[in-house]
Amino acid sequence: MTKNDPIYKTDALIAQDIDAYLEAHQHKTMLRFITCGSVDDGKSTLIGRLLYDSKMIFEDQLAALEADSKRVGTQGQEIDFALLVDGLAAEREQGITIDVAYRFFATEKRKFIVADTPGHEQYTRNMVTGASTADLAVILIDARKGVLTQTRRHSYLVHLLGIRNIVLAVNKMDLVGYDHSVFDEIVAEYRAFAQSIGIAEFTPIPISGFKGDNITGPSANTPWYDGPSLLPHLEAVEVDGTADQERPFRMPVQWVNRPNLDFRGFAGLIASGTVRPGDSVRVLPSGKTSKIARIVSLEGDRDIAVAGESVTLTLRDEIDCSRGQVIVAAQEPLEVADQFEATIVWMDENELLPGRAYWLKIGTQTVSATVAQPKYEVNVNTQEHLATKTLDLNAIGVANITTDREIPFASYAENRDLGGFILIDKLTNQTAAAGMINFALRRAQNIHWQATDIGREHHANMKHQKPAVLWLTGLSGSGKSTVANIVEKKLARMNRHTFLLDGDNVRHGLNKDLGFTEADRVENIRRVGEVAKLMTDAGLIVITAFISPFRAEREMVRSMMQPGEFIEIFIDTPLEVAEARDVKGLYAKARSGQLKNFTGIDSPYEAPETPEIRIDTTTMDAEEAADLIIARLIP
CATH class of the missing domain: 3.40.50.300 (P-loop containing nucleotide triphosphate hydrolases)
Structure with a gap:
């Protein structure tokens, strides 16, 4: 034995080890990703395999998993990895995913939050929920079935929601004898579709979630494949966080912090850009200007804050600023408008009623809004624009939206936080739709209220x-x-x-x-x-x-x-x-x-x-x- 063995370690040394581990873990980068595809493509099994191979399962969980696998009667498989993720009783009974299941795991290089999203068309709205915060999408295809309708639907939604890192995981290669030609045919078919909807690049990987091929390392069963394995690729893929920092400064105000008469700060998550004390800023939609006095965080005052960080800002001047307003760089303000064209994914069992007032929540602000009759509905398989008067469950369409007041915004392509919104039914308080602002209508900028002398x-x-x-x-x-x-x-x-x-x-x-x-x-x-x-x-x-x-x-x-x-x-x-x-x-x-x-x-x-x-x-x-x-x- 040596003095480095645990038995000789003092409490102080153990505490140092724990602190060092936590410090290293805290500074790992985070990747949020989703798995999506058609029914029974193996999404839950893949995530279960990742959790298992990354040693993120406790012994009691493993024992329970083995017992559940035997009870469910998995075909000769000792462990049914899908059961790690399929948490609802209805999911286990039907052998499908219904709700979005989020799981956390980590490797030596990175932390991950993965969303297992449903494959059934009727649960497309759940898939949109999981994709809304993801940096990467793993689109699974059953090697026996090839590219299906849901593959196209989910790929379209992934691209629509701004996810640019895409992995095409051709799963169940063991069931087609690891046939190289099958893999190439699927990749070629998917590439043709992907290019038609604007997906320029993706990473195809032949895998088997059941056998573990090309999950954590190269598989001997696919000697013809020389690309990355899935987990190493997830560890290495670059998340474009620096781009957000290079954009103009924007911070939606989430809370006005007023603990006493001597302090008035505006707390929020910085959506883009960088801010420093002394920077000139503008509060929208009022347009009032001031300068940053302090940047306050839990660790104390800071000299700089960047996109993705939550801070409290104080201003040099006493100007009106409240929850829902946006603090921006004074010389690079956001647009402000009350009429927009937006792409809408309808998520309610009840159809869209054009002209009905819904709550529109964008950033930290909630306003009343009405949706005009859609300009068209998108056929996700053919990209055809279909005439329609409304939108039904899971339909995707483009329509004009009018809010009851002017709001600051960015196009969704420019900033997800300031261009993405949800519509809420005022009576049921249920989320009716998710939407992405394309642009402000020109007439919203050109038409102004004309004041009259006789009121x-x-x-x-x-x-x-x-x-x-x-x-x-x-x-x-x-x-x-x-x-x-x-x-x-x-x-x-x-x-x-x-x-x-x-x-x-x-x-x-x-x-x-x-x-x-x-x-x-x-x-x-x-x-x-x-x-x-x-x-x-x-x-x-x-x-x-x-x-x-x-x-x-x-x-x-x-x-x-x-x-x-x-x-x-x-x-x-x-x-x-x-x-x-x-x-x-x-x-x-x-x-x-x-x-x-x-x-x-x-x-x-x-x-x-x-x-x-x-x-x-x-x-x-x-x-x-x-x-x-x-x-x-x-x-």
Whole structure:
């Protein structure tokens, strides 16, 4: 024995060894990568093999894995490596990956975070989630099957999401006898497709996740292959982090740190560039300028900070800056706009409804946004642009987006953090889509709000009234138009200036080009909302009678108005009562199938949850309802 043996080591020496190990581990570079491809191409098995070969499995995990492998009944295989990654019960039962599984492992040279993404088309949205933060993609192909539809779909998405380091792992080479010609044919077919979608380079590797061929080192079974093995390639591939540092400085503000009156700092992750004390910066979208006073981190003040680091910046001047705004280099500011063209990957079970308001989260900012009818949908197999009015689950399309305020941004090609966004359904709070900004629309930069000398307050004062929108909603036949008409007559007798917008009347003119699909209903209400807003600017009391079946659109109109001006009135009539009236014969046609998308029959009605006024028509007549509304409007 020597004094270097563990038995002779003191606590201090052991502590030094641990510190040295942690120090070396801390400064290793990190590579985030995904595995993707079609169903049963061996993605989970490959990741399990990497974890196993990199000694990232504890003995108790290994014992449990061996027991699970025997229970599942893997075909003669002692260990089913896929079980290391397939964590959901449903995944193990079906032998497929459903959710995105993230795993961490490390070698002597590098740390890794790998995302195992699903192969089924119905889980494409999960694949997009895993790819959104990846630096490299391992696209697997079953050597027996060749290039499949999902291979093309995932390759297209990988390229679309900005991943430029691609490994084409031709898996299960053991099942084709390690045939060199099979490998060459697959690589040639994939190269032709890759070039058609703009993938200039990729690294093809013949592997067997089952046998371990060309995973950690060269395999004797492929003497004809002289390229890199998979793990050494992952250890050596260069991640283009320096490019982010060479770009102009940008930092979205995540948090305003104000522990006391003597300190006010702006914390965030630097998206690109380099910053030093004394640098001139600009806060967007306000455009206010200042200089960096300090760069504060956990280790203390710093002389420099670069892309990828989280820091707190203090400014020399007391200027307005809050969460969601972006601090940028003063001489190289970001664009600011409220209209964009974007590529959208739809991720919701419910289709896109053009004109509906969604939350758009970009960087650290969340704004309200509407999506126009898509310009086209992309066929990922042929790259053909298909005409469409909406986007369904997993569809990829290009559309214009309008936000309710100007936001600073970069194109996704320039910066993922400042060009990538998600759309969130306002009602369910579920992620509806992921998107990538292509560019700002030119009209967004050329069209400006024209200030006028006579404003809405002057218009209202001339009429001696407070503007308002009385929004009557309810089923067809509930009595909305009857009540609205009585309300307007009573207000006219009180010398109030009003205008009645009725659903049927509007469809004869302004909205005569719209049908009754969900998308058309959304656009119908959006247009009515814009008209109502203009009328309140003119000082009018606007009375509307629309079914307006969706809560999201009623809330969208509410958000257009000044606080307190939108009064939602639910004409609460049971379906059976409204149908019994059937003054226009619409319910009878809907029941017989002659009238499609009719609210209450084959199209939903989302009743208001907290309306300002609820009219129960089973206990109140139209005159009483009108009096109740006027009493709420004019106390």
